[in-house]
Amino acid sequence: MPGVRLVQVSKGFGRIRAVDRVSLEVQDGEYVCILGPTGSGKTTLLRLIAGLVEPDEGEVYIGNRLVNQYPPEERDAVYVPQRYALFPHITVLENVAFGSTAKGVDREEAFENSRRTLELVRLGWRADAFPEELSGGMQQRVALARGLASGAKLLLLDEPLGALDARLRVELRDKLRKLVKEQGLTAFHVTHDQEEALTVADRIIVLREGRVQQQGTPFHVYRRPENLFVANFVGGTNFLEGVVAGREREGSYIRLRGDLQVQVQDISYLVDETVVVAVREEKTLIKADVDEEPNTLSGEVKAVRFLGCFTRYEVGLENGDTVASRVPTYTLEKTFTAGSRVKVGFHPVDAMVYPYPSLGLLKEVEVS
Amino acid sequence: MGFLDTLSSNPNARQTVYASAFIFFTALILLPSMLGIFLKRESIGEVFTDPALMGRAQSAIVWSFTVAFLVSTLDLLAGLPLAWFIVRSGSRWVNVVDTLADIPFIIPTAALGFSSFLFWSSPGGISTLFGVEALIPPGVILVMLLHFAFSFPVIVRVIVGELLGYKETYEIAAKTLGAQPFTAVRTVTLPIIKPALVAAFLLAFGRSLSETGATLMVAGPVFENGPVFIKKAKDAGLEGPLVFVSFILIVASVLIFALIRFLGARLRLPTGRVSPFLERGLSRTRSVAARDGVTLLIFIIFVLAPSLFVSLPATYALLDGTFTEAVSGRGVWGGFWQSMLLSYGIGVVATLINIVAGLPVAIMIARNKLGKTSTTLLDMLVNVPIMVPSVALGVSLSFFWNALGSLPELWVLILSHTTITYTYFVRAMAAAVEGVSAEMEETARTLGGRPLTVFRRITLPLTKYSVFSGAVLVFTRSVDETGAAIAVSRQLKTAPVLLVDWVKGVVPVTASERALGVSFLVLTSFLSLLILRLVIRGKR
Numbered sequence: 001m002p003g004v005r006l007v008q009v010s011k012g013f014g015r016i017r018a019v020d021r022v023s024l025e026v027q028d029g030e031y032v033c034i035l036g037p038t039g040s041g042k043t044t045l046l047r048l049i050a051g052l053v054e055p056d057e058g059e060v061y062i063g064n065r066l067v068n069q070y071p072p073e074e075r076d077a078v079y080v081p082q083r084y085a086l087f088p089h090i091t092v093l094e095n096v097a098f099g100s101t102a103k104g105v106d107r108e109e110a111f112e113n114s115r116r117t118l119e120l121v122r123l124g125w126r127a128d129a130f131p132e133e134l135s136g137g138m139q140q141r142v143a144l145a146r147g148l149a150s151g152a153k154l155l156l157l158d159e160p161l162g163a164l165d166a167r168l169r170v171e172l173r174d175k176l177r178k179l180v181k182e183q184g185l186t187a188f189h190v191t192h193d194q195e196e197a198l199t200v201a202d203r204i205i206v207l208r209e210g211r212v213q214q215q216g217t218p219f220h221v222y223r224r225p226e227n228l229f230v231a232n233f234v235g236g237t238n239f240l241e242g243v244v245a246g247r248e249r250e251g252s253y254i255r256l257r258g259d260l261q262v263q264v265q266d267i268s269y270l271v272d273e274t275v276v277v278a279v280r281e282e283k284t285l286i287k288a289d290v291d292e293e294p295n296t297l298s299g300e301v302k303a304v305r306f307l308g309c310f311t312r313y314e315v316g317l318e319n320g321d322t323v324a325s326r327v328p329t330y331t332l333e334k335t336f337t338a339g340s341r342v343k344v345g346f347h348p349v350d351a352m353v354y355p356y357p358s359l360g361l362l363k364e365v366e367v368s
Numbered sequence: 369m370g371f372l373d374t375l376s377s378n379p380n381a382r383q384t385v386y387a388s389a390f391i392f393f394t395a396l397i398l399l400p401s402m403l404g405i406f407l408k409r410e411s412i413g414e415v416f417t418d419p420a421l422m423g424r425a426q427s428a429i430v431w432s433f434t435v436a437f438l439v440s441t442l443d444l445l446a447g448l449p450l451a452w453f454i455v456r457s458g459s460r461w462v463n464v465v466d467t468l469a470d471i472p473f474i475i476p477t478a479a480l481g482f483s484s485f486l487f488w489s490s491p492g493g494i495s496t497l498f499g500v501e502a503l504i505p506p507g508v509i510l511v512m513l514l515h516f517a518f519s520f521p522v523i524v525r526v527i528v529g530e531l532l533g534y535k536e537t538y539e540i541a542a543k544t545l546g547a548q549p550f551t552a553v554r555t556v557t558l559p560i561i562k563p564a565l566v567a568a569f570l571l572a573f574g575r576s577l578s579e580t581g582a583t584l585m586v587a588g589p590v591f592e593n594g595p596v597f598i599k600k601a602k603d604a605g606l607e608g609p610l611v612f613v614s615f616i617l618i619v620a621s622v623l624i625f626a627l628i629r630f631l632g633a634r635l636r637l638p639t640g641r642v643s644p645f646l647e648r649g650l651s652r653t654r655s656v657a658a659r660d661g662v663t664l665l666i667f668i669i670f671v672l673a674p675s676l677f678v679s680l681p682a683t684y685a686l687l688d689g690t691f692t693e694a695v696s697g698r699g700v701w702g703g704f705w706q707s708m709l710l711s712y713g714i715g716v717v718a719t720l721i722n723i724v725a726g727l728p729v730a731i732m733i734a735r736n737k738l739g740k741t742s743t744t745l746l747d748m749l750v751n752v753p754i755m756v757p758s759v760a761l762g763v764s765l766s767f768f769w770n771a772l773g774s775l776p777e778l779w780v781l782i783l784s785h786t787t788i789t790y791t792y793f794v795r796a797m798a799a800a801v802e803g804v805s806a807e808m809e810e811t812a813r814t815l816g817g818r819p820l821t822v823f824r825r826i827t828l829p830l831t832k833y834s835v836f837s838g839a840v841l842v843f844t845r846s847v848d849e850t851g852a853a854i855a856v857s858r859q860l861k862t863a864p865v866l867l868v869d870w871v872k873g874v875v876p877v878t879a880s881e882r883a884l885g886v887s888f889l890v891l892t893s894f895l896s897l898l899i900l901r902l903v904i905r906g907k908r
Contacts (some may be wrong), residue, residue: 052810
């Protein structure tokens with residue numbers, strides 16, 4: 001029942017267009033992550049669905065109902081803000097029962113139901129506590145229980161893990177997804193953390209400046225970003241500017257600055273067209289010895305970052321470009337230090353090619 | 369879930385409530401405050417034909433602003449160190465000083481005027497120490513001393529509030545960068561709390577401009593500022609001068625408030641050059657102790673003692689039989705108790721009207737219901753009743769309501785007191801509602817709560833102490849009000865107005881009766897504020 005459909009929805013604040021002609025369709029029971037940088041319109045999109053702001057144009061459907069004219073209390077869509085907005089003057093149990101009692105459900109029945117919901121999030125023992133007495137993680141679970149107990153089937157989670165410390169975020173994001181799935185809810189989860197989105201979502205919608213850049217499964221968005229912005233925002237990527245030097249059946253040749261040349265599998269670009277080659281950092285290999293494989297470029301290690309299970313090398317190429325290579329630490333046959341001469345390369349099949357953007361590469365991938 | 373809760377989901381119903389409150393504000397508060405004077409603009413010509421009268425009127429206006437400016441500046445200079453002492457000294461006397469600083473708040477200004485008069489200008493006061501009859505005779509100096517005393521707690525309260533919320537880390541950062549404590553305060557803290565300093569100055573300025581009853585008691589026969597001139601003109605039936613001075617006071621006050629607000633935001637405090645040697649000296653423990661000592665001395669001599677002095681003759685009144693006579697309601701006391709009843713009755717009605725009519729406007733301001741520009745405008749207009757000197761406001765209201773027909777005097781009084789106190793309630797409530805996160809209300813609605821349900825169960829419980837303290841503030845302010853009451857009253861006299869007559873000798877009473885009458889007013893005000901304190905303390 002609570003699938004959500006947005007048709008050409010726009011919302012502006014003064015001269016800023018926070019949401020710009022967004023259309024999307026989310027199925028009942030789907031867990032959707034809205035991913036985008038600060039100011040991309042994620043929260044506004046969520047508030048449009050909740051009915052907390054009215055669209056300037058377009059239609060919002062929840063289930064089969066056109067809800068543009070419905071006030072928030074009649075949409076059955078619970079909004080959970082980043083700081084949870086637990087009511088500080090009433091107990092945890094009263095917070096959880098708020099939705100039911102506000103709708104006129106008998107108090108006893110509402111409280112009984114709320115106790116059961118609190119057990120579900122394993123907080124039954126804190127029913128009589130006040131919100132300020134709970135840890136951040138517990139407050140998040142109470143906010144979820146409050147949404148569940150209200151009977152709503154659509155959860156609108158605005159950065160639900162944003163107020164928690166890094167370790168707790170990782171722990172709770174899996175539990176959050178599990179709970180939503182077990183209860184058969186539809187969830188919109190707003191985040192700017194790509195790792196969080198990739199981990200919990202059935203589907204990711206990437207937003208930028210109020211517009212949908214791409215939507216699809218996490219795997220699809222990661223492996224096949226539709227534009228340079230998505231390629232940069234979701235996962236670490238190297239960008240190399242060049243011109244198509246030749247096309248053959250097995251691939252194209254791209255001439256980079258300094259007369260370097262690489263081969264890519266994509267043959268959809270014409271000769272002399274200016275393009276950008278994008279390669280994921282983990283697909284960029286780094287070696288010490290000379291290699292006759294295609295796409296091997298010489299360079300010097302400029303910086304080494306140890307990231308625990310990964311090590312990230314920044315390599316300055318002979319043409320002045322810089323590429324990064326992210327290598328699982330335990331697979332490294334040899335470690336390099338700053339100043340080491342190395343070879344970096346990638347397989348043609350791992351290179352993604354995009355037309356050179358009219359406003360320049362930096363502007364295109366800019367996050368804020 | 370009641371019918372009203374369900375109705376509140378209807379946007380038209382909500383708009384109707386907001387529109388009604390807005391119309392009430394515009395038609396019954398704002399327009400009468402400004403329009404009354406304009407209705408009588410033709411009579412202003414009278415002043416221009418009489419140079420002597422014109423000279424008096426101009427001098428009164430200049431004195432009003434001069435006194436207000438000087439007193440507010442001195443209050444700021446004396447109040448800032450005391451606020452600092454209360455928040456930062458860590459002395460075990462802090463709680464005592466903190467409570468004592470509120471005393472001029474507790475005492476109605478009319479009573480404070482009488483108390484100051486007794487302290488500075490009567491043979492039984494401080495004059496005895498100097499062997500003179502009146503150390504400071506009634507006149508401009510006494511008016512300034514009085515205004516200094518009653519504006520002082522306003523300054524201290526605002527700055528204490530600001531300093532409590534100020535993050536000391538800025539100051540610590542400055543010190544770790546090598547600044548002396550005095551330098552850190554001067555160049556970092558004071559510029560950061562500048563908005564509060566400007567607000568405190570404005571409040572003291574407005575309070576000084578508005579004060580009427582107490583000023584009348586200490587002005588003496590010669591000195592005239594705006595309110596004193598207006599009172600004399602009213603008594604003499606001179607409508608032209610009355611309108612002229614009221615008009616100038618209203619326009620000049622609004623302009624000055626707007627100017628200070630505008631410049632205050634842009635003005636940079638002159639931090640000047642740092643003199644390490646001098647500022648190190650001023651940061652030393654001995655210098656700080658000397659500063660605290662002088663601050664407390666000023667507070668005791670110029671604020672505390674004159675405010676409390678009335679209790680001395682009141683004690684005599686308990687012994688010489690005046691108290692028994694007062695309780696029995698004989699002689700002048702019959703009229704006194706009627707006036708007290710009238711004051712408190714008007715206070716209750718004005719408070720109730722303000723709660724009903726002010727709350728929606730407070731929500732409109734706090735929640736930006738009219739959009740940014742219109743809400744800012746409404747926010748500014750709500751301040752008009754406190755920007756305008758209350759006696760000038762009273763004159764305007766009196767003309768406005770009388771022009772509309774023969775509205776009973778009691779209603780004119782109630783409307784005047786509602787107007788005078790409206791800003792206090794709306795301001796207090798708007799701040800309280802702003803303090804409740806809008807996200808909380810929004811979340812409550814997405815959980816199924818109708819707007820009225822959310823207000824009843826979330827917003828109101830979280831702001832109920834502000835509603836209560838706002839109501840007590842309105843009530844005590846209404847009971848204390850003298851200026852507007854003097855301007856609009858014909859037959860009916862509220863307690864402060866009656867006491868002004870007693871002190872000025874319009875009604876022949878003994879010194880004991882005067883002191884006891886004033887003390888009754890002080891006592892009842894004190895009880896109201898005591899309830900407020902207890903409630904607020906209960907909250908903590």
